[in-house]
Amino acid sequence: MTQTLEQAIAAGANLLAPSSESAKLDAQVLLLHILQKPHSYLFTWPESTLSTEQQQQFDTFCQRRLNGEPVAHITGQREFWSLSLEVNATTLIPRPDTETLVEQALEMAVPSNAKVLDLGTGTGAIALALGSEMPTWQITAVDRVADAVALATRNQQRLAINNVQVKQSNWFSALNGEKFHLIVSNPPYIETTDIHLKQGDVRFEPLSALVADDDGLADIKQIITQSRDYLHAKGYLLIEHGFEQSGAVSQFFAQMGFINIKTVKDLGNNDRVTLAQCS
Structure with missing residues (x-):
């Protein structure tokens, strides 16, 4: 099931909290990289829904981050x-x-x-x-x-x-x-x-x-x-x-x-x- 941007960030932050001191920011950066949007987009369109492909990519990125991989290596920038x-x-x-x-x-x-x-x-x-x-x-x-x-x-x-x-x-x-x-x-x-x-x-x-x-x-x-x-x-x-x-x-x-x-x-x-x- 796909999530809204707001739900995705909350879920990502919750998942990453045990392994990252900046769990919410990590989730935001990973999601913005997938969306190719500026940070303001998260606050302007919190109710917009991820596509199935975007949701899968976000889940994969969060799992990689949970395993300790740096956000910069996941996004490549x-x-x-x-x-x-x-x-x-x-x-x-x-x-x-x-x-x-x-x-x-x-x-x-x-x-x-x-x-x-x-x-x-x-x-x-x-x-x-x-x-x-x-x-x-x-x-x-x-x-x-x-x-x-x-x-x-x-x-x-x-x-x-x-x-x-x-x-x-x-x-x-x-x-x-x-x-x-x-x-x-x-x-x-x-x-x-x-x-x-x-x-x-x-x-x-x-x-x-x-x-x-x-x-x-x-x-x-x-x-x-x-x-x-x-x-x-x-x-x-x-x-x-x-x-x-x-x-x-x-x-x-x-x-x-x-x-x-x-x-x-x-x-x-x-x-x-x-x-x-x-x-």
Whole structure:
């Protein structure tokens, strides 16, 4: 039997409540994806009835979500910085916390035609957000995973953000000594023993994009060390990290001779981004 939109959301929310902290929102997003309608449609037409095909698809989506699959993987898209991005299981799903990194990057004192590098771009979220805001910046986005490069390229082409170039590179390996005014990165920073890796959406995301050795700091330290060869004098490096890692990240920045080191909190008031200037 098919349901009205109102009934479907209520049933979906009820089904998902034991496994999701945002059960009603999950149900709404899944239903809107099927209907291909804006959020306002749910309030304008709550009594309209789903077709049999729509009902079956909604039931299937809810079951997948109940099994723990991320909403973004079910719908194949995620909004970040008001950009609709294609996502899949080859990369991290962009998180709202990462918008803190974008906000800070936009505040840096760099030339109007700055050369910018996004390391480990994944979906391309950070690079494309920056490119959409600063059309005169020349942005290079790199990832070592070919599937991620293909995904970020599709997002770049679909959004027509033409000042972003995506290429395959293991951190700096394919950059041939280029110099940048600003480098940003959301690298893997979770400890390999972290219990959260067996919970929630991260179970469906690639471990290589999440975890790092040396208490989660291995990739961060490599980026800080190598970036000195790729930054212009007084250039900036901004790194997203775990909420308990700001002290260690700041300390390593100082060890490597960076100056003007600063940590910024995310929307949840957790330490999330540490930035520094090349001396």
